[in-house]
Amino acid sequence: MKRIAESTVRRLSIYLRFLEESENRGLATISSQELARRGGTTSAQVRKDLSFFGSFGKRGLGYSVPELSASLRDILGLRRTWNVIIVGAGKIGTALAQYRGFRQRGFIVSAVYDRDPRKIGTVWESLTVRDVAGIEKDIDAAAPDIAVLAVPGEEAQGIANRLVKAGVKAILSFAPTQIHTPADVTVRSVNMAMELEGLSFALTSRDRNGAEDGLDSASR
Amino acid sequence: MKRIAESTVRRLSIYLRFLEESENRGLATISSQELARRGGTTSAQVRKDLSFFGSFGKRGLGYSVPELSASLRDILGLRRTWNVIIVGAGKIGTALAQYRGFRQRGFIVSAVYDRDPRKIGTVWESLTVRDVAGIEKDIDAAAPDIAVLAVPGEEAQGIANRLVKAGVKAILSFAPTQIHTPADVTVRSVNMAMELEGLSFALTSRDRNGAEDGLDSASR
DNA sequence: CGGAGCTTGTGAATTGATTCACAAATTATG
DNA sequence: CATAATTTGTGAATCAATTCACAAGCTCCG
Numbered sequence: 270m271k272r273i274a275e276s277t278v279r280r281l282s283i284y285l286r287f288l289e290e291s292e293n294r295g296l297a298t299i300s301s302q303e304l305a306r307r308g309g310t311t312s313a314q315v316r317k318d319l320s321f322f323g324s325f326g327k328r329g330l331g332y333s334v335p336e337l338s339a340s341l342r343d344i345l346g347l348r349r350t351w352n353v354i355i356v357g358a359g360k361i362g363t364a365l366a367q368y369r370g371f372r373q374r375g376f377i378v379s380a381v382y383d384r385d386p387r388k389i390g391t392v393w394e395s396l397t398v399r400d401v402a403g404i405e406k407d408i409d410a411a412a413p414d415i416a417v418l419a420v421p422g423e424e425a426q427g428i429a430n431r432l433v434k435a436g437v438k439a440i441l442s443f444a445p446t447q448i449h450t451p452a453d454v455t456v457r458s459v460n461m462a463m464e465l466e467g468l469s470f471a472l473t474s475r476d477r478n479g480a481e482d483g484l485d486s487a488s489r
Numbered sequence: 490m491k492r493i494a495e496s497t498v499r500r501l502s503i504y505l506r507f508l509e510e511s512e513n514r515g516l517a518t519i520s521s522q523e524l525a526r527r528g529g530t531t532s533a534q535v536r537k538d539l540s541f542f543g544s545f546g547k548r549g550l551g552y553s554v555p556e557l558s559a560s561l562r563d564i565l566g567l568r569r570t571w572n573v574i575i576v577g578a579g580k581i582g583t584a585l586a587q588y589r590g591f592r593q594r595g596f597i598v599s600a601v602y603d604r605d606p607r608k609i610g611t612v613w614e615s616l617t618v619r620d621v622a623g624i625e626k627d628i629d630a631a632a633p634d635i636a637v638l639a640v641p642g643e644e645a646q647g648i649a650n651r652l653v654k655a656g657v658k659a660i661l662s663f664a665p666t667q668i669h670t671p672a673d674v675t676v677r678s679v680n681m682a683m684e685l686e687g688l689s690f691a692l693t694s695r696d697r698n699g700a701e702d703g704l705d706s707a708s709r
Numbered sequence: 710c711g712g713a714g715c716t717t718g719t720g721a722a723t724t725g726a727t728t729c730a731c732a733a734a735t736t737a738t739g
Numbered sequence: 740c741a742t743a744a745t746t747t748g749t750g751a752a753t754c755a756a757t758t759c760a761c762a763a764g765c766t767c768c769g
Contacts, residue, residue, distance in 0.1 A: 346692060
């Protein structure tokens with residue numbers, strides 16, 4: 270099977286979000302044009318993205334909203350639930366553990382870990398914070414699909430190594446540093462510092478060059 | 490001036506993070522090779538990225554750690570501080586408002602807004618939550634550089650429109666939906682759902698294709 | 710001080726992603 | 740039922756990003 274670009278997968282997510290919204294509003298069909306408008310891209314891009322996975326539309330008519338929704342959920346692997354653990358019960362970890370959106374989309378947080386004895390044992394919404402020291406044993410037993418890494422930068426790589434050794438194959442990292450893993454482990458990372466610096470760069474170079482005529486309108 | 494790719498700017502951030510770490514450890518010089526290893530890229534990529542902005546190294550020796558650090562901070566616009574407001578005092582907004590990393594890197598959170606009367610007036614770390622109804626007046630007076638959007642998806646576009654109309658030129662959005670703005674406003678967005686779905690896709694297609702031989706090692 | 714050993718900076722080549730453009734399929738209309 | 744109006748799916752063309760590869764410059768050592 271052909272390798273799918275990450276940019277394509279990101280856009281599929283965006284299309285799905287909008288399709289679900291359209292589904293709720295009772296729309297029956299939608300064109301690549303409209304999907305593109307809302308996703309901040311072009312209709313050719315939408316069709317190309319979908320074409321990697323099959324042929325979902327009807328010429329002259331567009332796509333059936335519920336059918337395309339279902340297909341995208343299928344492609345993205347969202348027909349099942351995923352077992353997620355969160356490592357790090359600091360500001361971010363706490364916010365994530367309580368974030369409703371996770372469960373809503375089938376990502377079930379089954380455990381939260383920290384190393385701070387003052388945090389271990391505390392309970393949020395039916396989840397007890399566990400000691401990170403025992404995480405390998407837990408991973409062995411529960412085989413979580415995804416680990417969310419919400420620990421300070423200095424500790425991130427060390428914890429990642431332990432997670433990988435214990436068998437975790439997917440990591441969502443919030444650490445401000447780059448995480449290295451073997452090729453069979455997928456890492457996505459959210460780096461706030463990087464995003465802010467991207468904005469800082471944009472604001473600065475705009476000033477430096479005098480009202481740049483750039484033409485980006487939708488984000489990323 | 491040539492347009493700089495977003496991917497280049499993202500990498501500059503990564504290089505800077507590692508340079509600062511090296512600076513703290515007292516390293517004097519560093520090669521593109523080493524920078525690449527830690528940034529999960531190649532030495533040619535590092536040199537190309539830097540070449541867009543000038544010539545910072547010494548052949549045969551590498552880059553001076555403090556000099557390159559300073560140059561990158563300069564390029565990224567980090568020699569000054571930036572005035573940041575946070576809109577939405579929910580889980581994410583709260584976590585962000587208290588996040589030390591912001592201030593550390595020169596992003597000063599000057600105000601937090603919400604529309605919930607129960608939240609308006611509450612205080613965290615010397616910041617009082619203000620009524621979002623009056624945000625236009627505040628923006629007029631304080632001219633914040635960056636607005637962090639941490640409101641529910643349904644409200645995000647509406648608030649973004651108000652921010653833009655009031656003069657905000659840079660937005661960091663945490664909304665799960667795409668935000669549209671005029672070309673002169675830069676938007677970066679962090680979309681948790683998208684990241685999780687990316688992992689779900691990777692895990693699923695790995696299974697579907699039977700232990701894919703992909704060769705990604707560092708994240709994004 | 711001369712040669713060996715590195716490492717940068719950068720055009721050229723390659724690889725990858727996006728956009729174009731159009732035939733084919735479908736619906737709507739009179 | 741024929742014609743006009745849409746809209747998909749997809750090779751080909753273009754545009755963008757990455758990698759290659761090597762001359763040029765610097766350091767170090769004997």
